[in-house]
Amino acid sequence: MPPVLLSRGLDPILGVFTGFLAFYLYETHPRNNVPADQRLAELVRWKWVKYQQKKQEEMRALDAAT
Known part of the structure; x- marks a missing residue:
């Protein structure tokens, strides 16, 4: 079993939050x-x-059918 960073329940939430944040920063950055x-x-x-x-x-x- 892989090691957990914070807890089994909090790690997926952290991963999803990080993904959304990264995508938001990608879309709003002027260079992109x-x-x-x-x-x-x-x-x-x-x-x-x-x-x-x-x-x-x-x-x-x-x-129309009825």
Whole structure:
């Protein structure tokens, strides 16, 4: 069994937090110059709108069928 840094429950939380922090710093650092439309928040927002539109179309199809 590999050694634990803090505890078995806290190590995964620390790992996820570190990953999110590293990704945030990567996206916001001026050297990386990630375009605003290619950032994670914008991509998630686009995907959410796409999902909502698909869901509404399915609901309309179900309403039209009844």
